[in-house]
Amino acid sequence: xxxxxxxxxxxxxxxxxxxxxxxxxxxxxxxxxxxxxxxxxxxxxxxxxxxxxxxxxxxxxxxxxxxxxxxxxxxxxxxxxxxxxxxxxxxxxxxxxxxxxxxxxxxxxxxxxxxxxxxxxxxxxxxxxxxxxxxx
Amino acid sequence: xxxxxxxxxxxxxxxxxxxxxxxxxxxxxxxxxxxxxxxxxxxxxxxxxxxxxxxxxxxxxxxxxxxxxxxxxxxxxxxxxxxxxxxxxxxxxxxxxxxxxxxxxxxxxxxxxxxxxxxxxxxxxxxxxxxxxxxx
DNA sequence: GATAGACCTTCCCATGATGGGAAGGTCAAG
DNA sequence: CTTGACCTTCCCATCATGGGAAGGTCTATC
Numbered sequence: 001x002x003x004x005x006x007x008x009x010x011x012x013x014x015x016x017x018x019x020x021x022x023x024x025x026x027x028x029x030x031x032x033x034x035x036x037x038x039x040x041x042x043x044x045x046x047x048x049x050x051x052x053x054x055x056x057x058x059x060x061x062x063x064x065x066x067x068x069x070x071x072x073x074x075x076x077x078x079x080x081x082x083x084x085x086x087x088x089x090x091x092x093x094x095x096x097x098x099x100x101x102x103x104x105x106x107x108x109x110x111x112x113x114x115x116x117x118x119x120x121x122x123x124x125x126x127x128x129x130x131x132x133x134x135x136x
Numbered sequence: 137x138x139x140x141x142x143x144x145x146x147x148x149x150x151x152x153x154x155x156x157x158x159x160x161x162x163x164x165x166x167x168x169x170x171x172x173x174x175x176x177x178x179x180x181x182x183x184x185x186x187x188x189x190x191x192x193x194x195x196x197x198x199x200x201x202x203x204x205x206x207x208x209x210x211x212x213x214x215x216x217x218x219x220x221x222x223x224x225x226x227x228x229x230x231x232x233x234x235x236x237x238x239x240x241x242x243x244x245x246x247x248x249x250x251x252x253x254x255x256x257x258x259x260x261x262x263x264x265x266x267x268x269x270x271x272x
Numbered sequence: 273g274a275t276a277g278a279c280c281t282t283c284c285c286a287t288g289a290t291g292g293g294a295a296g297g298t299c300a301a302g
Numbered sequence: 303c304t305t306g307a308c309c310t311t312c313c314c315a316t317c318a319t320g321g322g323a324a325g326g327t328c329t330a331t332c
Contacts, residue, residue, distance in 0.1 A: 004308065014309090015291065034298055036309055045263070052262045057237040060289075070259045080258050081250035084241050091238050098231050101193045105224050114217035122216050123206045126188045127181070140279065150280090151320065170327055172280055196318075 006039040010047040020050065025064050058087055142175040146183040153183065161186065161200050194223055 007014045017037075020026045026046055030038045039047075049070060053063040062083055069075045069083075104125075111121040143150045153173075156162045162182055166174045175183075185206060189199040198219055205211045205219075240261075247257040 002309070013290080016289080018311095019289080032298095034309080036298080048264050049262050052264060054289090055237075056241060056262075057234065066259065066262060069256075070263060073254060075254045075256070076252045077248055077254060077256035077258075078250040078252065080256045081245055081248045084245050084248075084258050088238055088241050088245065091234050091241075095231055095234050095238070098193065098227050098234075101191075102224055102227050102231070105192060105220050105227075109217055109220050109224065112213050112217045112220075114214045116212045116214065118209060118211045118213060120205075120211070120213035120216045122213075122220050123202065126185050126192075126202060127206060128184050128188060138280070149320080152318080154282095155318080168327095170280080172327080190318090 001039045001044070003037045003039070006037075006044060006047065009044050010051055012047045012051050017047065020047075020060075023060070025050065025060060025067070056087075057091060058083075062087060137175045137180070139173045139175070142173075142180060142183065145180050146187055148183045148187050156183075156186065156196075159196070161196060161203070192223075193227060194219075198223060 001009070003014045003017055006012075007017060012020075017026075021028055021037075026043070029043055032038055046067065049067060050063055053066055054060075058066065065083055066080065069080050108122045108125055137145065139150045139153055142148075143153060148156075153162075157164055162179070165179055168174055182203065185203060186199055189202055190196075194202065201219060202216065205216050244258045244261055
């Protein structure tokens, strides 16, 4: 299987497969006589693992750690859970930040009449106006 | 006021002030004879606007548009509201993605005993195991 | 005045994960 | 044997931010 086939078999682009190889996340595969990369079932499995991990928002670094644990048959599942739990709290922190932005913005949008007139509480807020937009 | 003072007056780093100038988000300020940038009250106001906009998660591009509207006394507040509303939906899309990740991860973490034993439903999921982790 | 240190300037490089594209080699079908 | 679809490596771009080097300037203290 060449890189294009591996890409469509895994949903990881050829570009990214080469990149993962370059940064050492995956091992360099065998090459044909004409220098084409050759992938087998094992590599495909690894790439699918990586893809799933990325889909769940793990960084490449975390993905590498998870991959190592996956391949370590003597691992402690506690280590895996710790990585996942850390990731959950990072995600929750991020979500809280975004929700705080949304909360503020919704309030401002609600207060803005949004027509042809120029006066706009959204801009007033950005400009640091201390004008109180009444709590809804 | 030199760039360092402007930075502490606005919470925007000197690095970023220079960057905003470079990309055309702000106008090049006057310079002293020794080529130091000089900022006044207007520039500080603009920088605070930018900072607030970035705090609310607007991109630099959106921030530029908002800044232009702010300075356009004949603006229609509807345009501002449209930018803000678009940003809210982008944020909500992002939040939903992250929440979906958290949901999956919490379920997996809940199913993992997280001790010294190697078997781990988190890794099983990443590896694409079709083993059903029973819905809670 | 000289010197020290805290600033300023420009320039280059790095991040993280991904894509675009050029220049050149290879393979398979017609 | 040509054509088109692949492969290879290499460089560049994204977005917003920071680090740091090399060199110039200002200010306070001796």
